[in-house]
Amino acid sequence: MFVKGVRIIQIKYMIAKNDFSKAGAAASNIKKTLRKLGISTDVIKRVAVASYETEMNVIIHSYGGKMYLNIDVEKVTIIAEDEGPGIEDVEIAMKEGYSTATSQIRELGFGAGMGLPNIKRCADNFEIKSSLGNSTIIKMSFNLK
Amino acid sequence: MKLREIQKIINAEVLTGEKHLDNEIETAFACDLMSDALTFKEDKTLLLTGLVNPHTIRTAEMMDIGAIVFVRGKKPDEATIKLAEEVDIVIMTTPNILFTCSGILFANGIKGAELSCR
Ligand SMILES: Nc1ncnc2c1ncn2[C@@H]1O[C@H](COP(=O)(O)OP(=O)(O)OP(=O)(O)O)[C@@H](O)[C@H]1O
Numbered sequence A: 001m002f003v004k005g006v007r008i009i010q011i012k013y014m015i016a017k018n019d020f021s022k023a024g025a026a027a028s029n030i031k032k033t034l035r036k037l038g039i040s041t042d043v044i045k046r047v048a049v050a051s052y053e054t055e056m057n058v059i060i061h062s063y064g065g066k067m068y069l070n071i072d073v074e075k076v077t078i079i080a081e082d083e084g085p086g087i088e089d090v091e092i093a094m095k096e097g098y099s100t101a102t103s104q105i106r107e108l109g110f111g112a113g114m115g116l117p118n119i120k121r122c123a124d125n126f127e128i129k130s131s132l133g134n135s136t137i138i139k140m141s142f143n144l145k
Numbered sequence B: 001m002k003l004r005e006i007q008k009i010i011n012a013e014v015l016t017g018e019k020h021l022d023n024e025i026e027t028a029f030a031c032d033l034m035s036d037a038l039t040f041k042e043d044k045t046l047l048l049t050g051l052v053n054p055h056t057i058r059t060a061e062m063m064d065i066g067a068i069v070f071v072r073g074k075k076p077d078e079a080t081i082k083l084a085e086e087v088d089i090v091i092m093t094t095p096n097i098l099f100t101c102s103g104i105l106f107a108n109g110i111k112g113a114e115l116s117c118r
């Protein structure tokens, strides 16, 4: 099954805006998938936390989007792409404690402004691309070796 | 300390995961915003929170946290209990407020969970 350099798994998840009833379903499925493959618990936990934060950001802050899980022999890669509205200043958004979450969202337990810094800390490689009026694209990977 | 003893000293009612009450807990942390919880290193950790909804359960699932204490007598709704059963974690509810509950546990040797710094 593990042929060198060949992608062995690709799963796509649809994430709807404000769909709190399904919130975390993608991250939970990602976690289960990695566990079945026997990936180390340290990697699984980092992937789980980062994908949960990413999924919640798409649900809370975007118009909806998709998340992709790719696994090959070397790494786990998660890509999230939403339909906007984008982030005006990515550098500020990456700061711990920065959040535009409403009080309603905070009542649900989000809006600490810790999500993006958390994702960056968990991943071995992290890229974010966004600007106002455009999609936010996040690409992160986790080394398996 | 076993979850069973924790249940006793904070006067809690167990809502799910009865069969895991012999699991050991060494550390705990308390917060109402889930991203704060998502920055901790798991080490037989207990989550104390006033946030009673399915996101609390999801957070615990992601973090491999085996037990949650809801403070101030808060009781989760049907959906939250169902998710907790599905992911197989212990939830209990205590009449104590967060501060009192943390104080009792600390006085009984439970330490604060460490932040993970990578
Ligand atoms: N996919 C996205 N689309 C648009 N804006 C986003 C997106 N993700 C993050 N942001 C913006 O970046 C800010 C910081 O995000 P971050 O995840 O760090 O914190 P948060 O989501 O507000 O709170 P927390 O993640 O702690 O619950 C958000 O408040 C929001 O303004």
Ligand SMILES: [Mg+2]
Pocket (backbone or CB within 6 Å): A053, A056, A057, A111, A114, A115, A116
């Ligand atoms: Mg966030």
